[in-house]
Amino acid sequence: MDSSAVAAGPGALTRTRESRLVTWILIAFLLWLPLQTPVAVVAWQYLHLSVQAAQAILLVKDLWAAALFLILLVRHWREIRFRWFDWFALVYGVLVLIYSLVPSALGSHLPALSVIASARELLVPVELYGLGRLAQYSGVSTVGIIKAFLVIAAGAAAFSVGAFFLLPETFWNSTYNLVLFIHDVQGVTTATDLGRASLLNSYPGLGTALRAVGPFTHPVGTGVYFALPLTLAVCAVWMSGARRRLALGVAALGLVLFALAVITPISRGTWIGFLGAVLVCGVLLHKYRLAVLTFVVFAAFVALVPPFSYSIRSFGNGTDTSTIGHVDAVANAVQVIAAAPAGSGVGQADQFGAVFAGGGAAGVGENMYLAAYTSIGPLGFIAFIIWLAALLVELLGRHRPTIPVWISVGVGAGLLAEAAAGMTASTLMRFTNAASLCLLVGLVTAVPSSGWRLSSLGAVRHPRQWLASRKAKPAAQLSDR
Secondary structure (H helix, E strand, O other), rough: OOOOHHHOOOOHHHHHHHHHHOOOOOOOOHHHHHHHHHHHHHHHHHHOOOOHHHHHHHHHHHHHHHHHHHHHHHHHHHOOOOOOOHHHHHHHHHHHHHHHHHHHHOOOOHHHHHHHHHHHHHHHHHHHHHHHHHOOOOOOHHHHHHHHHHHHHHHHHHHHHHHHHHHOOHHHOOOHHHHHHHOOEEEEEOOOOOOOOOOOEOOOOOOOEEEOOOOOOHHHHHHHHHHHHHHHHHHHHHHHOOOOOHHHHHHHHHHHHHHHHHHHHOHHHHHHHHHHHHHHHHHHHEEEEEHHHHHHHHHHHHHHHHOOOHHHHHOOOOOOOOHHHHHHHHHHHHHHHOOOOOOOOOOOEEEHHHHHHHOOOOOOOHHHHHHHHHHHHHHHHHHHHHHHHHHHHHHHHHHOOOOOOOHHHHHHHHHHHHHHHHHOOOOOOHHHHHHHHHHHHHHHOOOOOEEEEOOOOOHHHHHHHHHHHHHHOOHHHHHOO
C-alpha cells in the first residue's frame, strides 16, 4: 500500500483504491472488446445458445461502458471542468437524441430498432471519449492502460494475422461460421456467403483475395481497430533511443505485427489514413527520414505484394466493384442531402439503420461524414467536425509532460488515420472496433498539457529556415521518457 496515501488520510486512500479499481476495469473492458465476438460465435455455434442469448453477449460491452460512465459521472460531477471543445461534443450528442425523436413525432415510419441502432452508433465517439475524460478524475494510470491495450492488441493481431496466413477460407463459414453468425445473430440478411459478408473480394482479371477479419466480424472494422496500435508502435520505434535496445526490439516487433494486421484486411481507406498520419508524425516528431522510409516501405508492400496489390491495380484500371460501390453510395448520399438539407433523421443512414429498416431507410453509407450529416443535419455535423478537429489539434499539437511523447502523438495519429479513413467508412462509429480508440483519446486529452509543438506559422512562411531550426534543437527536448 502507498505510504503517502496512508499519511494523507482516508480520502487519499479511497482515491488510490478507486484509481486502481477503475484502471483495472478499463483494462478488462479493453480485453473484452476483441474477445466478445469469438465468445458469442462459439457459444452460439457449439453450445447452441439462442440468437437472443448471443445478442445479449454482444450487448455486454454497451452496458459495461454505460454503467461505468454513469457511476463516474455521479461520483465526480462536482469536479468536471469542460474544455471549450467538450461543449461541441455535448451539442452533437444532444442533437443525436433530438434527431432520433423528432422524425417519429413528425410521422416517420422507420422501425424503432433502426433508430436505436443508428443512435447507438452515432453516440459511440462521444460516449467513449466522455468515459475516458471521467476516468481521469479517478486518477487512473493512463500509461498503464495504454501499455495494457498494446499487449491486448498484440494478441488480437497475432490471431488475425495467423488465421489469415494459416487457415483456409472455408474456416470462416464452417468451423468458425462467421458468415452465418453475421446473417442470423447480427441480422445482416444479405450476408449469405464469404463474398457478401465482405470476407472475400473478387478482382476481375486478377483473382480473389481473402480478407483478414481476426476476432471481429468485418475486415474494415479490423483495420480500424489495429490502426491505433500501429501508430503507437511507429511512434515508439521512432522515439526509442539506441541504448534502449530491448524496448526498441519489442516496439519494432509490434510494429511489424500491427502493420500486417492493418494490411491483411485489405481496407484501402485505413491504409491511406495511416500513410497520411505517418507524414504528420514525421513533421511533429522531427523524424523526416524515418517518416519517408515508413511511408515508402508500407506503400510499396501493399502495391507490389499479392493479393494486396490486387486492390490497388483494380482501382487503377477501374474494375474494382468496391470502388464503384463507394462512388454510387456517395452519389446517393448527395442526392439524399440535397432533398433534405436540414437532415433526414437518425435511422436513415449507415449499415444497421438500413438493415433494421427493412429497406425503408435512405441507406446513406460508406462515408462517416455524409452519414452524420444525413442523420443529424448541418448543426450536428458542424459540431462533430469542430470537436474532431479540436481533438486532433490538442493531441498532435500540445506537449503533455507527464506521459511519453510517443503515446500522446501516437494516439493523435491513430485518431487522424481513422478520421481520414472515415471518407470511406464509419470508422469512429462501430463500437467494438472504435471504442478503444475513443476511450484512449479521452484519457490522453484529459492529461494536463503545456505549450505547443509548432509555436508559429514559420513552417509555412519560411520552410527552409524552420526545418533548420527544428534540426538544431537539442535532442533532449525530443527524447522519450
